[in-house]
Amino acid sequence: MQGAEQDQPSIARRAMSGAVLLAIGVVMLVVAWDYPVGQLTQMGPGFIPRVIGLMICALAAGIIFIDVISPNEARDARMHWRGLIFVSAAILIFAGLVDYAGLVPSMFLAVAISMFADDQVRPLHVLVYASLATLGGWLLFLVVLELPIPAFWR
Amino acid sequence: MIDQFLLGLSVVMQPNVLVYAFIGVFIGQLIGVLPGIGAVTAISLLLPVTFYLDATTSMIMLGGIYYGSQYGGSIASILLNLPGTPSSVVTCLEGYPLSRDNRAGLALFVAAFSSFVGGMIGVAILVLAAIPMTVIALRFGAPEYAMLVVLGLLAASLIGTGSQIRSFAMVVLGIALGLVGADQTTGYYRFVAMPELADGISLVSLAMGLFGISEIIRHAAVRSPPGSPLPIGIRDVLPTRAQARSLAMPILRGSAVGSFFGTLPGTGAAIASFMSYAMERRFSRTPEKFGKGHLPGLAAPEAANNAAAQTGFIPTLTLGIPGDVVMALIIGALILNGIVPGPRLMTEQPELFWGVIASFFVGNIILLLINIPLIRLWVLLLRIPYQKLYPVIIVMICVGVYSHRTSVTDVVLTLAFGVLGYLMKNYRFEPAPVLLGFVLGPLLEDNFRRAMLIYRGDFTVFVTRPISAILVACSMALIAFAIWSGIRACRRAVRSSH
Numbered sequence: 001m002q003g004a005e006q007d008q009p010s011i012a013r014r015a016m017s018g019a020v021l022l023a024i025g026v027v028m029l030v031v032a033w034d035y036p037v038g039q040l041t042q043m044g045p046g047f048i049p050r051v052i053g054l055m056i057c058a059l060a061a062g063i064i065f066i067d068v069i070s071p072n073e074a075r076d077a078r079m080h081w082r083g084l085i086f087v088s089a090a091i092l093i094f095a096g097l098v099d100y101a102g103l104v105p106s107m108f109l110a111v112a113i114s115m116f117a118d119d120q121v122r123p124l125h126v127l128v129y130a131s132l133a134t135l136g137g138w139l140l141f142l143v144v145l146e147l148p149i150p151a152f153w154r
Numbered sequence: 155m156i157d158q159f160l161l162g163l164s165v166v167m168q169p170n171v172l173v174y175a176f177i178g179v180f181i182g183q184l185i186g187v188l189p190g191i192g193a194v195t196a197i198s199l200l201l202p203v204t205f206y207l208d209a210t211t212s213m214i215m216l217g218g219i220y221y222g223s224q225y226g227g228s229i230a231s232i233l234l235n236l237p238g239t240p241s242s243v244v245t246c247l248e249g250y251p252l253s254r255d256n257r258a259g260l261a262l263f264v265a266a267f268s269s270f271v272g273g274m275i276g277v278a279i280l281v282l283a284a285i286p287m288t289v290i291a292l293r294f295g296a297p298e299y300a301m302l303v304v305l306g307l308l309a310a311s312l313i314g315t316g317s318q319i320r321s322f323a324m325v326v327l328g329i330a331l332g333l334v335g336a337d338q339t340t341g342y343y344r345f346v347a348m349p350e351l352a353d354g355i356s357l358v359s360l361a362m363g364l365f366g367i368s369e370i371i372r373h374a375a376v377r378s379p380p381g382s383p384l385p386i387g388i389r390d391v392l393p394t395r396a397q398a399r400s401l402a403m404p405i406l407r408g409s410a411v412g413s414f415f416g417t418l419p420g421t422g423a424a425i426a427s428f429m430s431y432a433m434e435r436r437f438s439r440t441p442e443k444f445g446k447g448h449l450p451g452l453a454a455p456e457a458a459n460n461a462a463a464q465t466g467f468i469p470t471l472t473l474g475i476p477g478d479v480v481m482a483l484i485i486g487a488l489i490l491n492g493i494v495p496g497p498r499l500m501t502e503q504p505e506l507f508w509g510v511i512a513s514f515f516v517g518n519i520i521l522l523l524i525n526i527p528l529i530r531l532w533v534l535l536l537r538i539p540y541q542k543l544y545p546v547i548i549v550m551i552c553v554g555v556y557s558h559r560t561s562v563t564d565v566v567l568t569l570a571f572g573v574l575g576y577l578m579k580n581y582r583f584e585p586a587p588v589l590l591g592f593v594l595g596p597l598l599e600d601n602f603r604r605a606m607l608i609y610r611g612d613f614t615v616f617v618t619r620p621i622s623a624i625l626v627a628c629s630m631a632l633i634a635f636a637i638w639s640g641i642r643a644c645r646r647a648v649r650s651s652h
Contacts (some may be wrong), residue, residue, distance in 0.1 A: 017583070052333065056327060090545075112545075
């Protein structure tokens with residue numbers, strides 16, 4: 001992504017964002033192809049999905065065309081892998097645990113894991129901060145707002 | 155009109171309502187100050203809370219967050235050169251040079267005062283326009299609604315920054331996401347990949363994912379440059395008489411621009427502030443002063459974004475058509491409370507309608523009063539590093555989404571939309587049009603299908619009915635403008651490459 005290639009990303013790279021959109025449009029058309037379309041005066045549930053799917057494909061083709069002919073504008077940002085991985089892990093663990101383990105353990109783990117998205121974090125720091133944040137969350141959600149979620153697994 | 159406004163004031167002046175108005179504008183100013191958390195995130199976080207309030211108080215609180223964030227956004231822009239909200243990006247251009255020049259107090263005062271005047275003019279226009287707009291809105295049939303939505307979606311993608319075709323593609327993608335679930339007229343299941351999607355994608359998941367989670371992924375490991383906010387020279391807060399006189403016209407012009415773009419569906423405070431800054435610069439007799447702390451360049455966009463934040467409620471309250479993303483969320487909150495906004499709202503729920511409008515009047519006064527005294531608090535707040543904030547925001551989003559429908563699937567979907575929003579932005583696609591398409595898409599489909607059914611598939615109905623014809627003409631003008639500016643940009647690019 002960087003270095004010598006920076007000035008002139010390859011055609012495949014330039015066309016990628018449009019191609020992903022094109023794929024979305026095609027998948028949409030394939031899924032919606034069996035939906036009843038009806039007529040213009042009496043549209044079925046499949047009419048608008050088909051129109052929208054075709055529009056997405058057309059726009060994606062246009063975007064690919066523009067990105068390929070004008071390389072100067074096609075410059076994509078770098079990926080933040082660390083943030084992506086730890087934020088995703090934190091949310092998935094919350095989603096996986098909250099029904100079984102209750103709100104307090106899942107909040108604690110979500111805070112703790114998400115803190116590792118920052119590359120300069122220290123473990124002890126995480127322990128203290130996650131405990132404090134969990135206490136605050138328990139007070140806010142269960143004591144003040146009285147949300148109907150169990151605090152611990154039953 | 156005055157009677158109705160007084161009725162609204164009597165609603166707001168009840169202590170329990172006034173408390174929520176205060177909470178709303180306070181939270182709004184707070185999240186406006188904090189970069190990385192916008193009104194969209196805050197309102198989606200509070201959507202579940204509004205179930206416990208009645209419709210009027212939730213509207214007053216959520217509305218307060220929106221226009222309060224417009225006040226707060228300018229503070230971080232002026233002191234740190236970090237825009238707290240999208241609409242305060244241009245505030246940095248003139249505000250930060252002023253605070254480097256040790257005139258931050260003056261800049262903050264001018265920003266707050268311009269915001270106040272802009273907001274009040276916006277409220278006045280809202281009060282004046284409400285009744286006539288409702289009269290017009292009652293004559294809206296399916297073709298008019300369909301064309302108004304088209305105009306709004308076009309405006310959202312064609313006006314503003316960024317690539318127009320990319321924004322438009324994102325509007326269409328948003329419409330596609332809005333198709334998921336049972337079809338409104340036939341009940342046929344579309345794109346229901348799992349049973350949890352039968353009711354459609356949750357607006358809360360989509361909004362929090364696209365705007366909340368995606369920003370956290372991007373900023374979690376990025377450290378803001380060290381260095382504390384500049385010391386504020388509070389002594390010279392008030393402008394001199396000559397400065398004040400030079401600000402009158404920019405503030406009025408900014409308010410006018412803001413009121414226009416606020417009313418137009420599809421555009422909101424952010425676009426209004428950009429347009430107003432560009433206009434101020436073009437019509438200035440001293441354009442060379444811009445970018446170096448020129449007060450009119452600070453005052454006009456601040457007036458514009460606050461005016462737009464108020465007039466944005468005109469289409470929202472009278473037609474039920476959201477002007478921008480935040481309005482879309484506010485309409486979502488109303489619908490969750492069992493109230494469908496539209497032309498009948500004013501006659502059927504006068505306390506709600508006028509109470510909300512009067513709350514803007516009161517809220518702007520509260521904001522002006524708390525703005526200057528609280529600046530020291532906001533400066534302290536800006537010292538909190540983002541690394542301390544984001545884990546808490548993640549948990550709030552998780553719990554908020556989960557408690558909304560007690561659904562783990564919604565939490566996972568929020569993450570999916572967060573990753574989507576993150577990737578989109580990396581590949582230069584804006585997330586805001588997606589949300590607007592998502593909210594307006596079902597309205598468009600429903601009204602278009604109904605129009606075709608009533609008028610037997612006759613497309614001329616869109617140009618033979620007068621209101622619809624005007625909307626079609628506006629859409630055409632927008633498209634023509636977009637093509638013209640596209641060609642101009644291409645020519646300029648070709649010329650500069652030679």
